[in-house]
Every structure is written in C-alpha cells, then in structure tokens.
Amino acid sequence: MAKAIQLQSIITCPQCGFQKEETMPTDACQYFYECKGCKARLKPLPGDCCVFCSYGTVKCPPIQAGNSCCG
Numbered sequence: 001m002a003k004a005i006q007l008q009s010i011i012t013c014p015q016c017g018f019q020k021e022e023t024m025p026t027d028a029c030q031y032f033y034e035c036k037g038c039k040a041r042l043k044p045l046p047g048d049c050c051v052f053c054s055y056g057t058v059k060c061p062p063i064q065a066g067n068s069c070c071g
Contacts, residue, residue, distance in 0.1 A: 005064050009056035015040045024052050026061050 007026065011033060012019045018037025024030070029050040033042045045054040049068075052060045062068065 003064070005061045006058045007061065009052045009058040011042075011051065011055045012057075013037055013040060013042065014055065022052075022056075024056075024058070024060055029060065
C-alpha cells in the first residue's frame with residue numbers, strides 16, 4: 001500500500017528562523033515564498049524543485065510520491 005502524501009509542511013526561513021506551517025499545492029510547484037516574519041523572498045536552493053523541498057519539514061507531494069517535481 002502506498003504511503004499517504006502529507007500536505008502540511010513547516011517552512012523555516014533561513015534568514016530570521018521564523019517558522020510557519022503551510023499547506024503544499026498538489027498541482028504546482030511553489031518557487032517563491034515570502035517569509036511571514038522578515039518578509040524575505042525565498043526561492044529553492046540549487047538542485048531543489050520548490051521552497052518546500054529546500055526549507056520545509058516535508059518534501060513536496062510529487063517528490064513524496066517518488067516522481068520528479070513539476071516536470
């Protein structure tokens with residue numbers, strides 16, 4: 001049986017450390033995210049497909065499912 005896909009991830013801002021739980025989209029990658037603490041505009045690190053894969057506690061739904069993200 002396939003593992004359930006998690007849709008909640010806590011994003012941690014690398015600049016100020018602010019954390020916020022967010023619901024990940026299942027139909028698109030989220031390339032940008034504005035920190036609710038310091039207003040920094042986050043984008044994926046090299047090699048990652050989205051901000052959840054770079055800064056979240058849970059990878060994005062396509063990666064969890066074993067697929068390439070948004071490709």
